[in-house]
Amino acid sequence: MNNAFLALARKLGKKIKPPGKFSGGKEEKKREEKVREKYDPGGSLRERLDQVKERLGESSDVVVRQFASGNGRVRVAVVFIDGLVDKKIIHDHIIRPIQSERLTGKASELNRSNALETLQQHLTSGGELWVAPDLTQALKRVLSGDTALLIDGEIKILVFGTRFWQGRMVDEPATEAAVRGPREGFTETIRVNTSLLRRRIHHEKLRFETMKAGRRTGTDIMLVYIDDVVNRRVLEEVRRRVAAIDTDSILESGYIEEFIEDSPWSMFPQIEHTERADKAAAAILEGRVVILTDNTPFALIVPTSFFQFIQASEDYYERPFVGFALRLLRLFVLNVALMFPAIYVAVVSFHQEMLPTPLLLSIAATREGVPFPAVGEALLMEGTFEVLREAGVRLPKTVGQAISIVGGLIVGDAAIRAGIVSPAMVIVVSATAISTFAIPAFNASIALRLLRFPLLILAGIMGLYGVIFGLLIMLLHLASLQSFGVPYLSPLVHGTYDDIMKTFARPPWWMSIKRPRLLATSDPRRQSATVHTRPAPGYERELFHDAAEDNSDAGKR
């Protein structure tokens, strides 16, 4: 099945992508070389500024400012994009020192022949500085917010790091709220995100490996991992897959997800994403690789196993029992969200013997006079609910509430009163809907929501047998999935007892000695042994006696 999809995908891919048209890395380079040959030898400032103009066009946000050095010997120009730069830095650290008429020390020797070096060493004071070998390289930087300093007669170009733009503040993540735990979520600015991670992991081996993807968007992608923890082969594989991305645009990490996941035709998300900095840091510490993408707060976590979707970072901050109970609850809820309507239909129209007699009687009573068979009723109600939910998400908040009241309460009530649907079905559908939202990961819950419908239809055809048939197909599919070499159903399959316990039970931190075995990390141990600080002998008792003595003293006085 999977292979069939893959084959199809390959074919489609070939059709969409006639050779040479888009995979134009080589051609572009050739063109660039021609351009370079045409302009570079002269290296005169005017020519090069023409070249800039030709490249960037007459965009209003492109600023080109020509000026001469203080002693008048060298003509220079700064090129930057308005809105992406900190103008103060440009003024104070680039333009003013060069224009200054009082050049002292070595700077006073500035002339055309030593311009590059003198400017670089003595005249400018920006924190970040690169020397770009040619205009193409420099402009790439300029387009992401740096400032280029072009020097008359010099091929090399100085580029100053001046990136600064209006971005969203670090904020509480909207999709993954938590009662306990840090409130910081990633933002759209990748640099802020790296800082959030670096602030959590101060280790020297934390690596941010930058890659670029998207020929037109030129999006920054960073692989984040701890060098002496991560599994080399997993890292290599991530690198290979990210490097192989060949597209012109990456606007969200979802693009990357689709390009690099193992089974693109699967219903199930094979890469977890998160907005929470602490969750990403935890994943890195477990030995996973986090992929940060510029312009989106969603970071990808690979490899991913299915059971990560029932885990929330809060489980690890609350007491272990709470985490355990919540996970069991989520596991239950997962099943409810997937199967409840299907099982209801199967039971009500095929296996009535399964219901306890009083329940059977009340369901039978409520179904008197309902015109549809249970399957039809369920499909109708589920469909209606999905519409309501979709409408609720898209509408403005104020209107959304009105719609949900009209849709959910009034229409639902009217439908029951009119005898079109039975109250039992409304209960089933709403319980399912609520369960869907109790799953922490939205992408997993949406997959389950979609799979509910085929199961429902199978239940309507063959009863419980149909449901099991559908579930077995799903199980087979899930068992066949892998995410970067890790089985998707791990640690339930291939897992050790320790791993399985950790997935479902969330042991206390002082007992979590090892990292997940299936990630095959280079440093499998988190701590040396089970260590839990016990109270010092007699410590508590002494404190209590001291306090008691104090009290008695107070009484005497």
Next chain:
Amino acid sequence: MPEKGKISPRQAGELMFITTTSAAILLMPAITAEAAGRDAWLSVMAGTMSGFVPLAIITWLSSRHPGRTLFQYCEDILGRIPGKAVALSFVWFFLHVNAIIVRQFGDFLATAFLPETPLSVFNFSLVLLAALATHYGLETIARANEFIILLVVSSLLTIVTLSVVHWDPRTFFPIMAEGAGPVFRGALLPAYFSGQIITLAVILPYLTRPGQGVFSGAAALLGTVIILTTGVIAVQAVFGPEFTAAMRFPIHLFVRTINIGDVLTRFEPLVMVTWVAGVFVKASVFYYCAALGLAQVFGLGEYRPLVLSLGVIIAAFSITLFADVTELTFFLARVGPFYGYLYSLGLPLLLLAVSLIRGLLAGRQEEKQDG
């Protein structure tokens, strides 16, 4: 090599456990009680234990021919043409048994759950599922099975535990009143089911540590002994031997007697889920063995193209092999065991004997050459 995946010894053991347990549990109590009466549980124990003989033979064979499947070493041992013939007959055996499994499956569902639905629906859908599993390959079957084994074992234990209130230990006494004869007669069918461990001979080379295959097989057999004996004991303690023997699917009726405070009751769906999931794995294993065998006999590099056509054969067989459920039960009780022994005991023994003799002869020749 048609198969590229590898499974761990634990997964192999679990696969074997489900293979020898899942289909057996439903029919076993009735057929053994028919022959052995009160001592059915002894029959089950003895019969299932006998599976250690084929296990020993195939692991010995496999250690003599490391990295080769049953079908491949057939040729190594018997020569090209006779080897291929024997290997083909093994393929036939796997196909045939698979068809029987599918038929049992359909009959049970049609009898107990959806009486109006035609048999073909169940048979075809199971074959479809097994075909899909085979297409995905051994690794996927093993992984799915790790999930299913939890389901099967836990639901069986739940059912047995809940039935304890109705147990009457008097149904087991006196033990062996009629001597050992009935016990051995009753052990025929359990021996047939545990002989299906022969499938291990096919998957043994795909273990990450093939040397441990014998342990996984032994663990699987022990697990089977425990589960089947528990099941038979539970059913018999509730119904008594005579009534058990008269039933078609005792476990199903057994579950329908469970009623604890009107709350813990109506567990039939659990039985169906267990049965469907377990038999699905078993059918997949046999399907896989047949497909892989056929590919290896004909030297194909890939078994997947064969899957669909084999499925059509299995589905057709499963419908046409038996006219009704009586024939099926008759076959299983009277013919099946001996047919099974031929493949689980007879042919492997022959292979082992020839292999040993060849080994001896080759050793002598070498000695001569050296001398």
Next chain:
Amino acid sequence: MGRLRFLLPFLLFPLLLLSGCWSRVEINKLAIVKAIAIDYLPGRRAPYIVTLAVIRPAAVAGGGDAAAGGEGGSPTRLFTGVGATIDLALARAGFNISRRIFLSHNEVVLLGEETARHGLHHITDFIIRNPEMRLTNLLLVVPGMAHEILAQGERLEAGITDEIIGLLEQSRETSEAHPQETFLVLRRLSTPGFDPHMPVLKLGPHLSRVIPEFEREKRELQERAGGSGQEGKNGGGGQGGGESGSAEAAPQTELTLAGTAAFCGDRLAGYLNEIETRGFLWLAGEMRAAIITISDPQAPGEKINILITGNITKIKPMVKEGRISFRVEIAAEGDLASQGSHTNLATPEKISGLNSALAGAVKAETKKALAKMQELGTDIVGFGAILNRGNHKAFKAIGDRWPEVFREIKVDIHVTANIRRTGQLSRPVRIIR
């Protein structure tokens, strides 16, 4: 080929749709049967009368608007069919029902006396083979016609079937009967040396029939009391003040569990009355709770009530020179529930006296039961099975003659009784003027 494969699911899915939906019956198209009464009229060509008690969900659930149409009527409707076999009669009953007969929720099967005499085999075969009938169905014997029971009006519960089930559940607390699920009956039927039994359900006569002179005595009492008769009536008729008003018009009958039907093989042999049932329960070790009254050894004429809390029974087969006998050891336990005399019974000597009195009472009950069982030739305790287990050879030697042998068999009964507690009082309250 690749594209074809992609299309395969789309081709297969309609196929599934084509194949499906045979077994589907919507829940509101079911006639949910809660009890079946099976009667047998010997000598007729179509002897079986099957009566189904079908529940009307709308009347029971009373779920808001849905129940609007069902108010007032009884929640159960009876449908009857007559046929040469049970299945045929059932099918005939179905001719009268607008919905599909659904037996999965059936809980009680009432067997008319003649049905039970004709043989259980027909009933059990029908129950086991039917995919809908559950083996947890409770089997009851009704002296006379079984369907008459179902025609009774309900009293406390929502339907007559719930009344019966309630009675059976309650009987486990009072040890007046021993309910038997179908599979237990089957287990006994298929065990050598073991006969099945079932509780007897019958229409007991109303108070005025139990005490024929009740009305006259009541009138006399009222006349004697004069003006304050109203109060006296309420105090005296503690059994049910509200009932007596309507009773005068038409003497009602009451549904009661009364005794045990004992089978010989699969045929009804006879009945054990309430006392004998209790004796049988002592023998079977199934006594849960009951009140046993013994006369006070200290104060003749006064009674002492013992609340039985449990018992353990051990039966040992003894074979001496080919003669088979059994030794039964019954250990009874109970609490002192109430006493009539004013003597303090809570001393070790008096309690031991009570113990032996209780043991004697139990032994008497047990002997009565045993005598009745031997008279009927039904081994419902399973002496034969115990012999088979303990001494297989001896049992095998008797072979098929067990029922006859059982009539003559000697059983030694030894009872030990223990009164453990005396309730909330340690001695009776002295009444001081």
